[in-house]
Amino acid sequence: MLGNGVKRKLDDGEDGLEEVVRPLAVGGMSQASFTLQRQTVLNMSLMKLYGPRMGADLGLQRRVLINNIIRRIHDDFRQEGGVGAFFFSAAPPVAAAATCEDESYRQPPPPPSSFSILPSSLSGLTALDSCLTPASLLEEDMPMPPSPSPKDSFSSALEEIEELCPSSSLESRLEKPPPPAPPPLPPSPSSAGSFLTDFALDDVLFTDIDTSMYDLGPCPAPSGAPPSKMAPVMMADDLVRTMSGYGSAGPGAQNQPFKMDLAELDHIMEVLVGS
Amino acid sequence: MDGARMWHVFAGGNDFQWCFSQVKGAIDEDVAEADIISTVEFNYSGELLATGDKGGRVVIFQHEQESKNRPHLRGEYNVYSTFQSHEPEFDYLKSLEIEEKINKIRWLPQQNAAHFLLSTNDKTIKLWKISERDKRAEGYNLKDEDGRLRDPFRITSLRVPVLMPMDLMVEASPRRIFANAHTYHINSISVNSDHETYLSADDLRINLWHLEITDRSFNIVDIKPANMEELTEVITAAECHPHQCNVFVYSSSKGTIRLCDMRAAALCDRHSKFFEEPEDPSSRSFFSEIISSISDVKFSHSGRYMMTRDYLSVKVWDLNMENRPVETYQVHEYLRSKLCSLYENDCIFDKFECCWNGSDSAIMTGSYNNFFRMFDRNTRRDITLEASRESSKPRATLKPRKVSTGGKRKKDEISVDSLDFNKKILHTAWHPKDNVIAVAATNNLYIFQDKIN
Numbered sequence: 002m003l004g005n006g007v008k009r010k011l012d013d014g015e016d017g018l019e020e021v022v023r024p025l026a027v028g029g030m031s032q033a034s035f036t037l038q039r040q041t042v043l044n045m046s047l048m049k050l051y052g053p054r055m056g057a058d059l060g061l062q063r064r065v066l067i068n069n070i071i072r073r074i075h076d077d078f079r080q081e082g083g084v085g086a087f088f089f090s091a092a093p094p095v096a097a098a099a100t101c102e103d104e105s106y107r108q109p110p111p112p113p114s115s116f117s118i119l120p121s122s123l124s125g126l127t128a129l130d131s132c133l134t135p136a137s138l139l140e141e142d143m144p145m146p147p148s149p150s151p152k153d154s155f156s157s158a159l160e161e162i163e164e165l166c167p168s169s170s171l172e173s174r175l176e177k178p179p180p181p182a183p184p185p186l187p188p189s190p191s192s193a194g195s196f197l198t199d200f201a202l203d204d205v206l207f208t209d210i211d212t213s214m215y216d217l218g219p220c221p222a223p224s225g226a227p228p229s230k231m232a233p234v235m236m237a238d239d240l241v242r243t244m245s246g247y248g249s250a251g252p253g254a255q256n257q258p259f260k261m262d263l264a265e266l267d268h269i270m271e272v273l274v275g276s
Numbered sequence: 277m278d279g280a281r282m283w284h285v286f287a288g289g290n291d292f293q294w295c296f297s298q299v300k301g302a303i304d305e306d307v308a309e310a311d312i313i314s315t316v317e318f319n320y321s322g323e324l325l326a327t328g329d330k331g332g333r334v335v336i337f338q339h340e341q342e343s344k345n346r347p348h349l350r351g352e353y354n355v356y357s358t359f360q361s362h363e364p365e366f367d368y369l370k371s372l373e374i375e376e377k378i379n380k381i382r383w384l385p386q387q388n389a390a391h392f393l394l395s396t397n398d399k400t401i402k403l404w405k406i407s408e409r410d411k412r413a414e415g416y417n418l419k420d421e422d423g424r425l426r427d428p429f430r431i432t433s434l435r436v437p438v439l440m441p442m443d444l445m446v447e448a449s450p451r452r453i454f455a456n457a458h459t460y461h462i463n464s465i466s467v468n469s470d471h472e473t474y475l476s477a478d479d480l481r482i483n484l485w486h487l488e489i490t491d492r493s494f495n496i497v498d499i500k501p502a503n504m505e506e507l508t509e510v511i512t513a514a515e516c517h518p519h520q521c522n523v524f525v526y527s528s529s530k531g532t533i534r535l536c537d538m539r540a541a542a543l544c545d546r547h548s549k550f551f552e553e554p555e556d557p558s559s560r561s562f563f564s565e566i567i568s569s570i571s572d573v574k575f576s577h578s579g580r581y582m583m584t585r586d587y588l589s590v591k592v593w594d595l596n597m598e599n600r601p602v603e604t605y606q607v608h609e610y611l612r613s614k615l616c617s618l619y620e621n622d623c624i625f626d627k628f629e630c631c632w633n634g635s636d637s638a639i640m641t642g643s644y645n646n647f648f649r650m651f652d653r654n655t656r657r658d659i660t661l662e663a664s665r666e667s668s669k670p671r672a673t674l675k676p677r678k679v680s681t682g683g684k685r686k687k688d689e690i691s692v693d694s695l696d697f698n699k700k701i702l703h704t705a706w707h708p709k710d711n712v713i714a715v716a717a718t719n720n721l722y723i724f725q726d727k728i729n
Contacts, residue, residue: 038616061460061479061480063625
């Protein structure tokens with residue numbers, strides 16, 4: 002069905018090998034120039050999605066197509082197992098907090114019935130596509146999960162953010178009740194944790210890499226890849242969650258301020274996304 | 277126009293050639309954004325030609341009958357009516373500007389003296405009535421000629437109002453406004469062959485409307501995933517079958533086309549047919565998906581075939597064969613090596629449209645540098661023509677253009693690097709019966725016709 006379609010290959014049997022034949026490397030392009038071009042394409046894609054000039058007027062179609070390119074390159078990175086995969090995934094979700102004011106009103110969803118008559122007065126009120134966070138980017142009228150709060154999702158989200166933002170101290174974070182529900186994990190057979198162990202992550206890795214060029218915004222979460230055809234993908238959220246000790250690490254890991262910030266941001270993201 | 281000649285629409289041999297007929301729009305080098313033509317559409321008879329622009333205006337041209345003393349000249353298209361179809365709006369809830377740009381115009385089959393058309397911007401579809409008035413009533417009892425109420429004491433006798441001739445006036449009036457049904461941007465509208473309903477498609481949904489009913493529509497396709505992060509594909513175009521009112525198709529950004537039968541279920545989330553060409557692994561690149569994204573889909577007049585336009589090619593599909601197109605025509609294959617720059621400057625996202633000629637024997641689509649391409653399906657010949665002011669002398673024959681593809685550039689050829697990517701022909705229309713074509717080049721509308729030898 003739609004949404005998880007992957008193009009059929011001429012030879013359906015080569016699923017596992019399809020990434021081995023690198024695009025454009027076929028035409029005699031050297032490995033170095035392939036890598037260079039891939040990096041260029043990646044940079045351009047990120048600039049298109051999160052650069053200062055673009056944003057709201059980017060249509061959904063372009064966004065989806067650009068996102069798919071980023072997903073593919075990301076997949077490449079993962080398969081090569083290089084550092085690129087890591088810092089690419091770890092593009093900091095700072096923009097999530099920075100742009101929370103832009104976060105738009107999100108209406109309750111139309112009933113998800115299979116045969117709906119759209120009442121004119123209700124539909125069309127859904128949120129715009131001017132937000133810069135990857136989740137809200139594509140999420141103009143996402144059905145809200147049942148929430149314990151009777152308030153509308155946006156005002157309650159704002160309140161939570163206001164509570165979070167002024168203090169980044171450990172205490173305030175710990176006093177807060179845990180988020181109502183952890184965001185649904187992508188249908189990925191391998192957990193984020195196992196991915197990280199593959200790379201023997203340490204702090205040097207962070208300091209060595211200049212991620213400033215990607216500070217424009219968070220990287221999109223490539224969660225739409227169908228598990229059957231593509232290799233499992235890594236979401237930025239997963240990574241952040243893992244680094245902040247959200248899922249697997251022990252409570253001791255949360256004592257470092259750096260990781261603390263990520264946890265805060267992660268929580269803000271959850272609130273904004275409404276998951 | 278005899279049908280036989282329509283089978284040979286290309287220059288050379290004993291056939292006729294295309295020649296310049298008219299150009300509309302300002303000559304200035306400075307192009308106002310609002311004047312850029314965003315859609316072109318002939319009505320069913322070809323008598324009227326409508327354009328929409330980024331300023332929300334609709335201009336309708338009417339075919340003037342050929343004059344007796346100049347029989348070699350077939351009639352010209354002259355402005356018949358101009359009206360503001362859509363205005364810019366602001367959505368205060370979402371802090372979002374809604375552009376007035378006309379995305380699509382579709383004519384309704386003519387039922388009476390008046391003409392009807394649908395026009396749409398990103399969000400709202402409007403049904404317009406275009407009617408003529410050449411008489412007016414005079415001699416009312418209670419009103420004077422200016423429409424002011426008469427003093428009752430002065431009314432001493434009753435009179436019968438009479439219709440008096442007056443100068444022809446063409447009125448465009450909005451009859452229906454179909455709003456608030458699309459969350460995303462409307463990319464297609466298509467009038468159904470039952471002449472009562474039409475569909476409208478945005479990035480993720482397709483709605484079915486009755487032309488008389490504005491406050492509800494039926495959602496017939498919805499591909500929005502529960503989690504928008506899983507979204508990897510959008511709807512790019514949709515069209516109703518020309519004869520079977522239960523059948524429609526929609527294309528996707530992954531290069532596939534789905535044919536749905538509305539009799540099968542109310543929500544057509546399961547397609548009846550799925551048209552897809554297997555990808556050629558040897559030409560795979562980062563941009564494979566973008567260039568396979570379909571920008572337009574059009575049924576042939578016969579209803580047997582459909583044509584799809586992707587970034588580099590046009591494909592003709594037989595509705596009875598889903599696994600590959602029956603014909604593939606390269607539009608500007610020389611751009612394949614330039615995809616990276618075209619991605620950088622966003623040209624790769626340009627949405628080129630395509631159209632059939634009246635007998636389905638030829639197809640036309642646009643390219644860059646004000647070039648447009650025609651393909652003869654029978655002879656498999658193709659031709660590149662240019663819409664330019666230089667060749668716009670009356671009756672001037674259009675010279676075929678050539679782009680040099682590597683190697684030495686021959687005389688009269690233009691090299692790929694000197695193509696002007698700001699001059700693009702996205703919208704073209706072919707007269708339903710005659711060899712008359714309308715080509716939108718930025719803010720100019722060119723009309724070409726065959727040269728009768």
